[in-house]
Amino acid sequence: MTILIVMLVLSLYRQLVIEQQNQVDKHLAAEMQRYQQLALTVNRRSFAAQIRAADPKTALIAWRNSVDMVGALTFLPENMPQLPETKDFPIFTGGPDKLHILTGGLVITRYGPVLIATRTDHLATLIEKFINAAFWAVAFTLGLTLALGYIFSKAILRRLVEYNRLSEQIEAGHYETRLPVSDSQDEFDMLARQFNLVLDTLEQNLRAVRGVTDNIAHDLRTPLSHLRIGIEQLADKPTNELADASAELLEELDHCLGTFDAMLSLTRIEEGQQTLDLQPVSLQQICQDLFEMAEVIAESRDQVLDISLENDVQINGDKYLLFQALFNLVDNAIKYSPVGASICIKQRGKHIQISDNGPGIIDEDKERVFDRLVRLDPSRHYKGTGLGLSMVKAILSRHKATISLHDNNPGLLVNIHFK
Amino acid sequence: MTKRILLVEDDATTLKYVADGFTAQNYQVDSATDGQEGLTLAKHNQYDLLILDRMLPKLDGLTLLSALRTSGNKTPVLILSALSHVDERVKGLRAGGDDYMTKPFAFAELLVRAEKLVQRNVIEPAATDIEVGGLKMELLTRKVTLDENELMLQPKEFQLLKYLMEHPNQVISRTLLFEAVWDYHFDPRTNVIDVHIAKLRRKFEELGHGELIETVRGAGYRLCKGH
Numbered sequence: 001m002t003i004l005i006v007m008l009v010l011s012l013y014r015q016l017v018i019e020q021q022n023q024v025d026k027h028l029a030a031e032m033q034r035y036q037q038l039a040l041t042v043n044r045r046s047f048a049a050q051i052r053a054a055d056p057k058t059a060l061i062a063w064r065n066s067v068d069m070v071g072a073l074t075f076l077p078e079n080m081p082q083l084p085e086t087k088d089f090p091i092f093t094g095g096p097d098k099l100h101i102l103t104g105g106l107v108i109t110r111y112g113p114v115l116i117a118t119r120t121d122h123l124a125t126l127i128e129k130f131i132n133a134a135f136w137a138v139a140f141t142l143g144l145t146l147a148l149g150y151i152f153s154k155a156i157l158r159r160l161v162e163y164n165r166l167s168e169q170i171e172a173g174h175y176e177t178r179l180p181v182s183d184s185q186d187e188f189d190m191l192a193r194q195f196n197l198v199l200d201t202l203e204q205n206l207r208a209v210r211g212v213t214d215n216i217a218h219d220l221r222t223p224l225s226h227l228r229i230g231i232e233q234l235a236d237k238p239t240n241e242l243a244d245a246s247a248e249l250l251e252e253l254d255h256c257l258g259t260f261d262a263m264l265s266l267t268r269i270e271e272g273q274q275t276l277d278l279q280p281v282s283l284q285q286i287c288q289d290l291f292e293m294a295e296v297i298a299e300s301r302d303q304v305l306d307i308s309l310e311n312d313v314q315i316n317g318d319k320y321l322l323f324q325a326l327f328n329l330v331d332n333a334i335k336y337s338p339v340g341a342s343i344c345i346k347q348r349g350k351h352i353q354i355s356d357n358g359p360g361i362i363d364e365d366k367e368r369v370f371d372r373l374v375r376l377d378p379s380r381h382y383k384g385t386g387l388g389l390s391m392v393k394a395i396l397s398r399h400k401a402t403i404s405l406h407d408n409n410p411g412l413l414v415n416i417h418f419k
Numbered sequence: 420m421t422k423r424i425l426l427v428e429d430d431a432t433t434l435k436y437v438a439d440g441f442t443a444q445n446y447q448v449d450s451a452t453d454g455q456e457g458l459t460l461a462k463h464n465q466y467d468l469l470i471l472d473r474m475l476p477k478l479d480g481l482t483l484l485s486a487l488r489t490s491g492n493k494t495p496v497l498i499l500s501a502l503s504h505v506d507e508r509v510k511g512l513r514a515g516g517d518d519y520m521t522k523p524f525a526f527a528e529l530l531v532r533a534e535k536l537v538q539r540n541v542i543e544p545a546a547t548d549i550e551v552g553g554l555k556m557e558l559l560t561r562k563v564t565l566d567e568n569e570l571m572l573q574p575k576e577f578q579l580l581k582y583l584m585e586h587p588n589q590v591i592s593r594t595l596l597f598e599a600v601w602d603y604h605f606d607p608r609t610n611v612i613d614v615h616i617a618k619l620r621r622k623f624e625e626l627g628h629g630e631l632i633e634t635v636r637g638a639g640y641r642l643c644k645g646h
Contacts, residue, residue, distance in 0.1 A: 244636060246637075247635065247636030247637035247638065248636060248637065249637070250636075250637030250638070251636060251637040254637065257523055261521075289601075289602075289603070292575075293601060293603075293611055294611070296575070296611065296614045296615055296618070297609065297610065297611050297614050299614075300610075300614045300617070319603075320603055323603050324603075327603075327609070331609050
């Protein structure tokens with residue numbers, strides 16, 4: 001803006017001042033011609049008379065002949081150029097404004113050099129006034145711009161300062177704090193809204209982590225306190241019982257470590273930190289392997305395990321992880337179904353179904369079972385980490401497969417669909 | 420002949436635990452606490468086995484291993500790691516490791532894996548029969564007899580028994596047995612091994628020798644030579 005003003009003023013200056021200067025130059029040129037003509041046409045005396053009679057308001061004329069000076073000046077200023085070149089020079093007069101500025105040059109006539117000049121005080125004054133005005137104009141706009149900018153940035157800054165203050169509050173642990181969003185829908189509101197969304201997600205995760213931490217503490221507290229008691233009693237055990245007692249403690253400890261391991265690998269799979277070892281996997285082959293491994297476990301509980309395969313499909317996946325996930329589901333079906341139940345592994349193209357006729361899962365719990373450390377059996381009668389299904393879901397979603405639980409009336413039906 | 424093992428491990432407790440274990444088994448154990456030292460030792464000595472920690476100061480275990488393999492050193496390597504994940508396992512094996520164990524581990528299992536790797540370097544005539552006490556296994560015909568009585572075994576039971584017979588009197592963990600029988604490497608967290616062993620043991624019991632397969636609580640199973 002200031003630059004614009006400066007440019008405007010400059011162009012005005014050019015138009016006004018340069019125009020004035022052009023007029024001075026033209027005027028001088030006309031006078032020069034007049035005196036050149038005069039020198040050629042009149043005799044020396046008439047020439048002198050003409051010079052003496054010249055009206056100082058139109059032009060100031062001074063002629064130096066061989067004897068003295070004729071005209072308005074008593075001397076010729078030194079180093080005056082020949083017209084049309086001009087030079088400014090001061091003269092003193094007796095009047096109230098003693099110092100006059102003139103612009104002029106010499107004309108060489110046959111009677112000698114004649115100085116032709118014109119007063120340019122008004123021009124100088126004009127320039128001075130103009131520069132003065134321009135200076136104030138620029139200064140004014142600059143001031144105005146700065147003031148407006150300051151007020152404007154102050155308004156923005158106030159919001160930033162507010163954001164900053166709220167962020168500090170959040171940092172201090174007030175995770176429920178949110179940035180204010182005004183109705184103006186400007187960039188700041190967009191920023192605030194985005195920031196609030198991030199905070200929402202973080203707060204949710206934080207709550208989940210807190211829940212998990214509580215669960216971990218709860219889950220591991222029991223085995224750890226068993227261990228404590230066990231180790232305390234170890235010192236008093238007779239030697240022949242030592243081996244058995246410490247083996248028992250080892251089992252308990254291994255269970256704790258197993259939970260930690262499962263937790264860590266679950267996080268790595270969920271967060272995508274673990275790279276999958278991708279290879280073509282036949283769903284039919286994997287179901288067949290599943291059946292072979294699980295059959296003997298089902299048998300040991302007098303359960304019937306069936307398998308039905310149709311339309312093999314090859315998918316690109318991590319064979320070990322997929323097997324682990326599917327095995328977990330079959331193992332659960334066997335574990336939670338009563339003695340004598342029947343369990344079925346069914347594969348149809350990209351669809352795998354694992355069904356049992358056990359107790360099933362009530363609707364309210366069908367989503368919840370995939371959460372970490374959720375165990376539907378409150379007595380914790382069955383051995384487990386409570387991470388199995390979370391792991392299953394994490395592995396499957398890394399393979400872009402979906403899993404859903406349904407009623408098998410009676411029992412549970414698990415549907416897995418690969419894309 | 421005494422076997423030489425180089426153990427590279429930065430955790431002093433684990434180092435002592437493993438070194439003491441192998442020394443007690445009449446191995447000669449050299450140890451290094453960082454990767455650089457480990458590499459220097461491995462390059463200038465002839466070892467029968469290297470046991471490498473995955474995370475090491477100065478030079479990472481896998482880098483050490485790659486460097487060693489690039490220089491043409493073919494010493495069997497067993498990698499120890501606190502990261503119990505398949506991809507780490509794959510990385511380790513790709514870098515030229517021969518086996519992999521995750522911490523924490525039972526020394527008994529480490530010993531079995533180590534012995535397997537050490538023996539791999541020794542060229543033995545392929546055995547066709549294995550005998551442990553009164554138990555006899557013909558590998559070609561897959562015939563198993565106990566005191567001249569033939570045992571009828573399922574394929575998985577046969578594989579399990581074979582593994583146990585190859586390591587008589589040693590405690591074999593469920594994980595090892597699992598890997599011996601199935602091509603899937605993961606912590607099964609299941610009693611599938613126990614079920615198979617129970618079936619196997621029942622078949623022994625019918626011949627009056629259920630005690631041959633001993634359950635070691637908190638560790639695994641052991642095939643007794645005593646009989």
